[in-house]
Amino acid sequence: MLKTLGFTLILVLSFIKGFCLVTEIDSLKLSGTKSNILNKNALQTEFFANSLFFSLGYERKFLVNKYNFSAVRMGLGLSPIFDFTFILPIEFTTSFGKKNYFLEIGVGLTKTFIPKQTSSFNFFSTADVRHNVFENYLFSRIGLRFEKTIPNSKVGFVGKIGFTPFYEYTGRKNINKVNFKEFVPAFGISGGVTF
Numbered sequence: 001m002l003k004t005l006g007f008t009l010i011l012v013l014s015f016i017k018g019f020c021l022v023t024e025i026d027s028l029k030l031s032g033t034k035s036n037i038l039n040k041n042a043l044q045t046e047f048f049a050n051s052l053f054f055s056l057g058y059e060r061k062f063l064v065n066k067y068n069f070s071a072v073r074m075g076l077g078l079s080p081i082f083d084f085t086f087i088l089p090i091e092f093t094t095s096f097g098k099k100n101y102f103l104e105i106g107v108g109l110t111k112t113f114i115p116k117q118t119s120s121f122n123f124f125s126t127a128d129v130r131h132n133v134f135e136n137y138l139f140s141r142i143g144l145r146f147e148k149t150i151p152n153s154k155v156g157f158v159g160k161i162g163f164t165p166f167y168e169y170t171g172r173k174n175i176n177k178v179n180f181k182e183f184v185p186a187f188g189i190s191g192g193v194t195f
Contacts, residue, residue: 038069038147039194042158046075049164049188050089050110050139053079057089059158068096073108086113095145102145104160110137139166139186147194156194164188 042059051057055077063070070093077087093106114133143162150156165185 039149039154039156042192042194044073044075044158044160044190044192046077046089046160046188046190049162049186049190050091050108050137050141050166051075051077051079051188052085052087052110052112052137053077055087055089067098068094068102070094079112084115086115087111091139091141093141097145100146100148102147104141104143104145104162106141108139108141110139110166111135112137135168137166137168139164143188149194154195157191158194159189159191161189162187 038061040061044057044059046055046057047053055075057073057075059071059073061069061071073089073091073093075087075089077089079085079087088111089108090110091106091108093104095102095104097103112133112135114135141162141164143160143164145158145160147158148156163185164187165183167183
């Protein structure tokens with residue numbers, strides 16, 4: 001119950017910020033100097049967290065004002081831990097802060113696809129027989145974000161670290177009566193370039 005309440009709280013705060021605190025849409029000038037203008041686009045690699053192992057993602061900022069912004073991120077990943085699972089994380093985040101340092105909160109969905117296999121070790125189970133399996137994980141994020149644009153340049157760097165617990169909400173289909181619906185705490189780190 002407490003886990004569900006925390007997840008819901010993060011979701012509600014993200015949407016309240018997105019719809020109530022927006023004052024600028026086309027610029028992200030945090031202090032008025034060119035060295036502190038953050039870029040709207042980012043390419044990032046993420047380890048663990050909502051990618052479950054590794055993903056490469058694209059992020060686009062929107063709904064921005066002087067001290068905060070929102071972003072949507074979509075990625076594509078692969079996890080050898082989960083029998084070479086294909087992963088598609090989709091995330092909505094809101095960041096609060098000044099200059100280059102931000103508190104980031106967000107929610108998202110990670111879709112996974114495990115191709116047909118006959119036997120293998122899996123992080124959550126040791127089931128012997130597998131078929132094509134599709135899974136869905138809801139997750140939330142709370143973490144720290146550092147972002148800086150290189151002076152006199154249009155590129156920059158973004159780095160993030162965060163707590164990203166997830167909850168498998170549909171269970172596993174076509175796996176010998178295995179049906180996990182559990183809360184899993186997770187952490188992640190990511191880095192990339194902005195432009």
